[in-house]
Amino acid sequence: MAKINDNYLKLQGSYLFSTIGKKVREYEAAHPEKKIIRLGIGDVTQPIAPAIIDALHKAVDEMGAAESFKGYAPDLGYSFLREIIAEKDFKNRGCNIAADEIFISDGAKCDCGNIQEIFSTDNTIAVCDPVYPVYVDSNVMAGRTGDFDDTLGQFKGVVYMPCTEENGFVPQIPAEHADLIYLCFPNNPTGAVIKKEELQKWVDYANKSGSVILYDAAYEAFIEEEDVPHSIFECDGAETCAIEFRSFSKTAGFTGLRLGFTVIPKALKIDGVSVHDLWARRHGTKYNGAPYIVQRAGEAAYSEEGRAQIIEQIGRYKENAKIIAEGLKAAGYDFSGGVNAPYIWLKTPDNMSSWDYFDLLLEKANVVGTPGVGFGPHGEHYFRLTAFGSRENTIEAMDRIKKL
Amino acid sequence: MAKINDNYLKLQGSYLFSTIGKKVREYEAAHPEKKIIRLGIGDVTQPIAPAIIDALHKAVDEMGAAESFKGYAPDLGYSFLREIIAEKDFKNRGCNIAADEIFISDGAKCDCGNIQEIFSTDNTIAVCDPVYPVYVDSNVMAGRTGDFDDTLGQFKGVVYMPCTEENGFVPQIPAEHADLIYLCFPNNPTGAVIKKEELQKWVDYANKSGSVILYDAAYEAFIEEEDVPHSIFECDGAETCAIEFRSFSKTAGFTGLRLGFTVIPKALKIDGVSVHDLWARRHGTKYNGAPYIVQRAGEAAYSEEGRAQIIEQIGRYKENAKIIAEGLKAAGYDFSGGVNAPYIWLKTPDNMSSWDYFDLLLEKANVVGTPGVGFGPHGEHYFRLTAFGSRENTIEAMDRIKKL
Numbered sequence: 001m002a003k004i005n006d007n008y009l010k011l012q013g014s015y016l017f018s019t020i021g022k023k024v025r026e027y028e029a030a031h032p033e034k035k036i037i038r039l040g041i042g043d044v045t046q047p048i049a050p051a052i053i054d055a056l057h058k059a060v061d062e063m064g065a066a067e068s069f070k071g072y073a074p075d076l077g078y079s080f081l082r083e084i085i086a087e088k089d090f091k092n093r094g095c096n097i098a099a100d101e102i103f104i105s106d107g108a109k110c111d112c113g114n115i116q117e118i119f120s121t122d123n124t125i126a127v128c129d130p131v132y133p134v135y136v137d138s139n140v141m142a143g144r145t146g147d148f149d150d151t152l153g154q155f156k157g158v159v160y161m162p163c164t165e166e167n168g169f170v171p172q173i174p175a176e177h178a179d180l181i182y183l184c185f186p187n188n189p190t191g192a193v194i195k196k197e198e199l200q201k202w203v204d205y206a207n208k209s210g211s212v213i214l215y216d217a218a219y220e221a222f223i224e225e226e227d228v229p230h231s232i233f234e235c236d237g238a239e240t241c242a243i244e245f246r247s248f249s250k251t252a253g254f255t256g257l258r259l260g261f262t263v264i265p266k267a268l269k270i271d272g273v274s275v276h277d278l279w280a281r282r283h284g285t286k287y288n289g290a291p292y293i294v295q296r297a298g299e300a301a302y303s304e305e306g307r308a309q310i311i312e313q314i315g316r317y318k319e320n321a322k323i324i325a326e327g328l329k330a331a332g333y334d335f336s337g338g339v340n341a342p343y344i345w346l347k348t349p350d351n352m353s354s355w356d357y358f359d360l361l362l363e364k365a366n367v368v369g370t371p372g373v374g375f376g377p378h379g380e381h382y383f384r385l386t387a388f389g390s391r392e393n394t395i396e397a398m399d400r401i402k403k404l
Numbered sequence: 405m406a407k408i409n410d411n412y413l414k415l416q417g418s419y420l421f422s423t424i425g426k427k428v429r430e431y432e433a434a435h436p437e438k439k440i441i442r443l444g445i446g447d448v449t450q451p452i453a454p455a456i457i458d459a460l461h462k463a464v465d466e467m468g469a470a471e472s473f474k475g476y477a478p479d480l481g482y483s484f485l486r487e488i489i490a491e492k493d494f495k496n497r498g499c500n501i502a503a504d505e506i507f508i509s510d511g512a513k514c515d516c517g518n519i520q521e522i523f524s525t526d527n528t529i530a531v532c533d534p535v536y537p538v539y540v541d542s543n544v545m546a547g548r549t550g551d552f553d554d555t556l557g558q559f560k561g562v563v564y565m566p567c568t569e570e571n572g573f574v575p576q577i578p579a580e581h582a583d584l585i586y587l588c589f590p591n592n593p594t595g596a597v598i599k600k601e602e603l604q605k606w607v608d609y610a611n612k613s614g615s616v617i618l619y620d621a622a623y624e625a626f627i628e629e630e631d632v633p634h635s636i637f638e639c640d641g642a643e644t645c646a647i648e649f650r651s652f653s654k655t656a657g658f659t660g661l662r663l664g665f666t667v668i669p670k671a672l673k674i675d676g677v678s679v680h681d682l683w684a685r686r687h688g689t690k691y692n693g694a695p696y697i698v699q700r701a702g703e704a705a706y707s708e709e710g711r712a713q714i715i716e717q718i719g720r721y722k723e724n725a726k727i728i729a730e731g732l733k734a735a736g737y738d739f740s741g742g743v744n745a746p747y748i749w750l751k752t753p754d755n756m757s758s759w760d761y762f763d764l765l766l767e768k769a770n771v772v773g774t775p776g777v778g779f780g781p782h783g784e785h786y787f788r789l790t791a792f793g794s795r796e797n798t799i800e801a802m803d804r805i806k807k808l
Contacts, residue, residue, distance in 0.1 A: 001614030002583040003524035004674050008682050018479075018688055043475035053468035056697070057461060063660065064457035071447035071659040075422075106510055106662075106692070113690030117545065120407035137689045141521065179406040210405030255475040256467065256696045258510075270408050278412050284422055285541045286517030288510070292660045293460070294695060 007143045010155070016133050016374040017041050023358075024368055037397040039324075039385045040368040042188065042342065044253045046316065046390075048297075049309035052252065055300030059293035073289030076280060077104025077261070081295045084302045085261060089246070095233035101265050101276065103283060104298075106290050108218045108247035108260040113138040114286075115214060115243060115262070118278040119180060126159035126178030128171050130189055130375030130382070132216070135182040153377035162378045163190060169336060169345070170194050173205050181206065183232075184216035186223060189375045189384040190345040191337020196229045203232065206241035212268070212275070213238075218247040218260075221314055223340045231263075239265035243275070250342060250388075252301040252310050259290055259298045317342055320394040321387035327398030342387040345372070357383050365400035411547045414559070420537050420778040421445050427762075428772055441801040443728075443789045444772040446592065446746065448657045450720065450794075452701075453713035456656065459704030463697035477693030480684060481508025481665070485699045488706045489665060493650070499637035505669050505680065507687060508694050508702075512622045512651035512664040517542040518690075519618060519647060519666070522682040523584060530563035530582030532575050534593055534779030534786070536620070539586040557781035566782045567594060573740060573749070574598050577609050585610065587636075588620035590627060593779045593788040594749040595741020600633045607636065610645035616672070616679070617642075622651040622664075625718055627744045635667075643669035647679070654746065654792075656705040656714050663694055663702045721746055724798040725791035731802030746791040749776070761787050769804035 013019060020040055028036060048056075062068035076082070082099040090097035105111050113134050116125075121143050127135050136155060139145055146156030154160055159178045161171035169192035171183075183202065185194040206213045215232040223230055232242045244263040248254035264276040290298075300306045321338035328335045328346055335346035348357040354371030361367045361383075372382030389397065417423060424444055432440060452460075466472035480486070486503040494501035509515050517538050520529075525547050531539050540559060543549055550560030558564055563582045565575035573596035575587075587606065589598045610617050619636040627634055636646045648667040652658035668680040694702075704710045725742035732739045732750055739750035752761040758775030765771045765787075776786030793801065 002616040002674055003526055004677050004679070004682060005522050005524050008522065008685060009677070011685065041476070045470075045473070045475065047470050047473040048467045050468065053464060056464045056467075060457060060460045060464060063452045063460075064454065066449075066451045069449070069451040069657075069660075071449065072445070073660055109692045110690060118409050118412065120409050122407055134689060141686070141689070212406040253473075255692075256473075256477055258692060258695050270406055273408050273413070275408070278408060281412060281415065282545070285538060285545070286514060288513045288659075288662060291662050291695065291698060293697075 005141065007141055010140050010145070010147055011137060012148055016370070019374075020368065020370065023362065027362055034366045036366045036368060037389065037393045038368045039389050039394070039397055040370045042250065042386050042388055043255050044250065044388050046253055046313050048253050048257070049306055049313060051303055051306035051309055052297045052300045055296050056293055059296035063293065070292040073292055073295065075284045075287065075289055077102065077290065078292070078295045081299050084299055088302050090231065090233060093230060093234060095231050096239065097233055097263055097265065101263055103262045103264065103279060104290050104295060105260050105262060105287070106258040107249060108216065108245040109134055111245050111260060111262045112214070112216055114282070115279070116142055116144065116180070118275065118282055119212070123179035124157065124159060124177065126161055126174055126181045128163045128182070128184070128187070129154070129160040129377060130163060130372055130379030131182070132184060132188050133375065135214075160376065163187070163192065164378060168192060170198060173202065177209060178211060180212050180214060182214045182216070184218070186219040186341035187343070188216075188219065189343055189370065189372065189379065191339075191341035191343035193223065193225070193228045193340045195227050196234060199229055199232060200235045203235040203238045203241060207237050211241065212270075213242040215242050215244045217244055219250055219341055220246070221251040221310075222318065222342050225340055228340055233263065233265070239267040241268065243268070248298055248301060251314070252298075252306075253313060254297070257294050257297060259294050316391060317387045320389060320391060323391070323394050323398060324385055324387060327402055331402045331404075338387065344385045344387070346383050346385065348381050348383055351381055354380055354383055360404070361401070364404055365397070367397045367400055409545065411545055414544050414549070414551050415541060416552055420774070424772065424774065428766065431766055438770045440770045440772060441793065441797045442772045443793050443798070443801055444774045446654065446790050446792055447659050448654065448792050450657055450717050452657050452661070453705075453710055453717060455707055455710035455713055456701045456704045459700050460697055463700035467697065474696040477696055477699065479688045479691065479693055481506065481694065482696070482699045485703050488703055492706050494635065494637060497634060497638060499635050500643065501637055501667055501669065505667055507666045507668065507683060508699060509664050509666060509691070510662040510694050511653065512620065512649040513538055515649050515664060515666045516618070516620055518686070519683070520546055520548065520584070522679065522686055523616070527583035528561065528563060528581065530565055530578055530585045532567050532586070532588070532591070533558070533564040533781060534567060534776055534783030535586070536588060536592050537779065539618075564780065567591075567596065568782060572596060574602060577606065581613060582615060584616050584618060586618045586620070588622070590623040590745035591747070592623065593747055593774065593776065593783065595743075595745035595747035597627065597629070597632045597744045599631050600638060603633055603636060604639045607639040607642045607645060611641050615645065616674075617646040619646050619648045621648055623654055623745055624650070625655040625714075626722065626746055629744055632744055637667070637669070643671040645672065647672070652702055652705060655718070656702075656710075657717060658701070661698050661701060663698050720795065721791045724793060724795060727795070727798050727802060728789055728791060731806055735806045735808075742791065748789045748791070750787050750789065752785050752787055755785055758784055758787055764808070765805070769801070769808055771801045771804055
């Protein structure tokens, strides 16, 4: 008789954003006249840049003609894209990453969720608290955690690294040993960033302890300040201890196009086994490449024209972050983030619970945000707003929040 | 210290098609003047149909305009696509499958590889021998098998179901119990099909024994004969024991666009747990939806115009299958398949090993096929040719084979 993977039964409720979606749909159904503004899920709102649209049309035409039609893509991605990424995102920043250390995929969420597969279920994971739910849930599914502890609001057997006001939402290296350490900077959900010298300490620790750092840099395009690293590979020795996830979603508005990549240096070995080769094998067996047309779109994001258009788009989201920050300041909120990052992390007023504040905001201001506690117990009494709305909606949302 | 998933070390060599690719590249490098014809990997060669190209352009334009831009797709797929699939592929064939039992994905290979995750690692799997390597390899990676037995050429702890000339390449229900049974019809690699009354026996067996059938119907578009089922859900009671994988790759030439879907009926429960809900949770956590533009392309494949164009394309591949069959007959080969299926399964001449015949064909005829043994030990002395080449190349390949 077939048996299910009962690790799935340890998972708590629905995936955070599915729960939010359901609450919003129910509210909308009951109040069809209200105009709801979504500053919750980190989804972009600006259309894809013209240079990328042109590249898509061109690639679509290629698919429609016999002489230029493309079938299966290479499992690990087309060279034209891997080469340009290696050059523009890594070599130009002094990182020694080669094209064949870059694995093209359909997005950082998939890669972040799947990467744990190539590691033993015996490994202990460390995550920030609060944290993007995918890191933890994918490990729960694989049986790398114990049951959920209702009192603590955490899974047993996981090393949680609190990110608090006191440490500026940058975790300390944990006292307990962890084999796989998930870090995300600029951070989702707090918008915090890490300085290069601080990140270097993590790299040194990982190399010393034989840990692997799983570094989510999906929001690197929002970095403005000089001493904030765009890649963990800017740190010395990262190539023997780190894997990095990157995304076109927030950089170039690809949430609905699906494109990302993962960097695994060939120098990263465990007991003599190349982690790069394990991931290549996984990609070859369970994945079939990102669509050709989408890879061409990704390439266009690196062209001079495409890059200029993207920088302008990101600039608009950064403007929204400023509008939110100014609005919150005027309304007397404590908050952080929004600089080098598209997320603003605010303290709920009067020590309200995150979900109470979610309901208040939905019902009284018709604004959707994300309850901090959905990212972990240290997110309780916090709330995440995103800068990905339209300028007009962001201004209106802040007006409504100020009037609460 | 981080540890790798050492189940990966049980895997044999490279993924079959990577090995073939390497051999072909090496031959090409040494003989740049030779014109190689590929009838190996099951990749299509005809350009995407005009109605689908139009839909892609239209969707790309939507992504470029603020008022029609689409961000994250719904995790499980857009309703417009799920609805039309439910109607055209299932209701029209008398199958009771609803739109919300259809999960849109980036292809059947990914779904076939990932589906095992939602089942316990304690389950015993049964697979055909020969078999599409993804079913077995994904289970090896998850630790659902023992080591590879070099003598048998099989993994320990797996129930292999021989598909031979004697049983017409349709396996018998195994004497040993298996929890998860992978079936693929029309079959890859043998091109065999199963009659509806035979498939009903498997469904009855699975319902009786509490097994789950993982039914790969990626090649259903090639079915011509009346009594060959297009879906396992044509069988009575399949909704309580079966999951079906479908693909746009071979149906509509989407190998390079990436689109497929998996059907999990809500009635499929194990110990009261909905398998449908487990897969929804997996999709929500580790996947982020197929690109909007590709889902619109999928929708166009069901339009009157799109359907007519696709039928014409498939007709051309079927013509190729006939050309191969006639060529093999003229050259005195024993073979099967090629009717209701794009694959031809031939017996190597003079009892040659599959890889020796691969080398012979590559070196003497400059034709690439797939060694049967790459699909399992019962594939030894067999060889797979595909009908996905161009007509011109297929004719030339058969001329060369006839002259061997």
